[in-house]
Amino acid sequence: MSRVADPRTRISLLRAAEEIFAKKGLEAAKVEDIAKVAGVSKGAFYLHFETKEEAFLHVVEAFLARCSTLLAQPCGDDLPTRLEDLMELGLEHDIQLFEFFWQNRAILSILNTCNGPYAYLMGSFRKDLQENVKRGVEFFVERGAYRKDLEPNLVATLLMGAYSELATAMLSSEKKPPLRDWLLAARRIFSLGLASDRSPWERQDVSHVSLPDIPDALPSEPAERPRRAARAGRARTAR
Amino acid sequence: MSRVADPRTRISLLRAAEEIFAKKGLEAAKVEDIAKVAGVSKGAFYLHFETKEEAFLHVVEAFLARCSTLLAQPCGDDLPTRLEDLMELGLEHDIQLFEFFWQNRAILSILNTCNGPYAYLMGSFRKDLQENVKRGVEFFVERGAYRKDLEPNLVATLLMGAYSELATAMLSSEKKPPLRDWLLAARRIFSLGLASDRSPWERQDVSHVSLPDIPDALPSEPAERPRRAARAGRARTAR
DNA sequence: CCTATAACTGACCCGCCGGTCAGAAACATG
DNA sequence: CATGTTTCTGACCGGCGGGTCAGTTATAGG
Known part of the structure; x- marks a missing residue:
């Protein structure tokens, strides 16, 4: 029935x-x-x-949960020992992550809109990322691939910012950018920037990488006038 | 009268x-x-x-205007020729900028809250920054300090992201962080990461730099329940 | 002190939108 | 087909908050 x-x-x-x-x-x-x-x-x-907010949280939290599982770095013992292989693995991981971001770009762009009482959503996301990246940095420092004098939190902040800006650039792009190229170039720069003396990372040409001329492709609609109807006159006086 | x-x-x-x-x-x-x-x-x-929006725009646009003047890099002809001096100058410029951000952190944090029809505010701000940073990168590439194969837009994106994340970390901090240390460390990393072979930037110890353990210091109030009163029961049924 | 003018007050208005609920529609079952 | 049950509809309600305006107060000038 x-x-x-x-x-x-x-x-x-x-x-x-x-x-x-x-x-x-x-x-x-x-x-x-x-x-x-x-x-x-x-x-x-x-x-x-139940409420509009519930739907909102449902959408966002489900996404964050999926992110968390993806972010969990493969830090087991089955890691390759050669530095080059490790870097290669990391790059593949990055690409996979960004691929996921691209697929879910609609939801991802919601995170930026979380203000006031919902800022904690963005907050927890960042924290998750930051913690993760920091562990990665520490890992490489311990192995002697990165310099010992680096402050992991500071480095993690820089890395996170750089990558999240890359993600933002991706979001405002109409068609899928060459993620591998972008991420490879980024990794090169940071590898060189963070490497200790004895890390033998050679410089390579990445000139074929393309980025939207300027990410001005923000899909900003023609500023549809919000909420209530506009007023007629100007403010009465008082300058 | x-x-x-x-x-x-x-x-x-x-x-x-x-x-x-x-x-x-x-x-x-x-x-x-x-x-x-x-x-x-x-x-x-x-x-x-005239309206709430007008006040909003007034506050934000005034800030953006002040930013623009500050962002204008000193790219005249009175630039020092030695690379070290140039870097020193850039660092001072960074510090000055972040000092300004710190002074105006309340307004700066407004920018993040611009959504929907006001996203263009944040957009123009980013564009401004990006363009500026890109010019800086190109400048160093031309001088042979940075590698020729770097894609200026990509590098600018990474730089912008890293620095804006640094700014965000600063915003969520109660007391003023050691800006000089942060910015010096960041500049070191990127210098090494972007440098051409013949740039002689030596590695230096920056282990004394401190960053909030994890920027979880987000001043997120206890999530004061927004707008309308919550409903009593659960959603009726339909699973 | 008187008067004109403009700044300021705050009770009020009203449209928008989150949320409700009586009834209609759809489906399973006998 | 009759009947019970649950989904779905859409007109309706209520209050929140942006915006208004008649009245009050402060000031400048005469």
Whole structure:
């Protein structure tokens, strides 16, 4: 007995939420819009989510969870011993990660819109990353590949910033950039910058790498006037 | 004749706007709160600004304008010729910039809260920076200090990301960090990473540099429940 | 002190949007 | 097909907060 829920409803709601939240941010996103994009009524939305915030958290937290598993560096004992192989492995890991980011770029761009009470989402994400990168740096320092005098937290901050900026550049790009080239070039620069004397990383040509001329490709819509209708006149006086 | 406007009113309104916008973001900030913090009525606010958005733009754009002038690199002809001096000058410039950021950290943190139709603010800021950094890189490449095979846009992206992450770490710190140490360490790493063979930058100890253990010092208030009162029960059913 | 003018106040207005609920529609089962 | 059960609809509610304006207060000038 009883009617069975259309399994596509929930999924299209999540999809739509992803899209609208990414475009407008949490506050400015309207539940009606989400429902409309999903092709159902507002009532249906509230059958699947208690509040707008719950839907938001559902989308974001699910993404963060998937990120966490991906971020877990392969730090077991089956690591190659040769430095070159280690670097190669790291590069592949980077590429895989960025590939994932590209696939989920809509959700990723939501993270930037988390303000005020939801800043902790972005915060935990960063912390996760930072901790991870820091461990990687320490690993290489211990092995003597990176200089001993480096402050792992500082280096991790720089690395994280550089890579997250790369990710941002990717987000604002229409078509998928040459991730391998980008990440290889980045790794080269940091390898040379962090290497200890006895690390034999040679310089190589990466001139074929292309980056959007300037990442001005921000898909900024023509600034649709927000919320309420604009006022008629100017401020009354008082300068 | 006529009453003269209390000159402190406008200023305290701007101050208050800065504070509230930084704390809540544009959407969640309430005009009443701004007025209350400024110690005037809501009506007074609307004597000085046409809309909430206008006040927001006023605060942000004024800051961006000041940034622009600071960002203009000293690329005249009175530049020193020795590479070491050039680096020293660049470092001083970095320090000055970060000092400015520290002084204006409240406004700076507003930029992150610009979403949707106001994303272009952050966008133009980044573009400005990127363009600037890129020119710097090209300058060093031309002089033979950096490798010729580097893609200036890619390098600029990495640099910008690294430094803006540093700035973020600074923002989430209670007391002013040792900017000179941070920036010196960063410059060392990138110098080594970008240098051409014939650049003679020696490695130096920077182990005394300290960075907050992990920048978890995000001043995230205990997640004050946003906007409307929460609902009582759970979502009705539908799984 | 009187008057004109502009700054300032705060109670009020009103549209938007998060959330609700009575009823319609869909489906399973007998 | 009748019946019970659950999904789904969409008109509706309520309150929050941006914006207004009639009235009050401060000041300058006469």
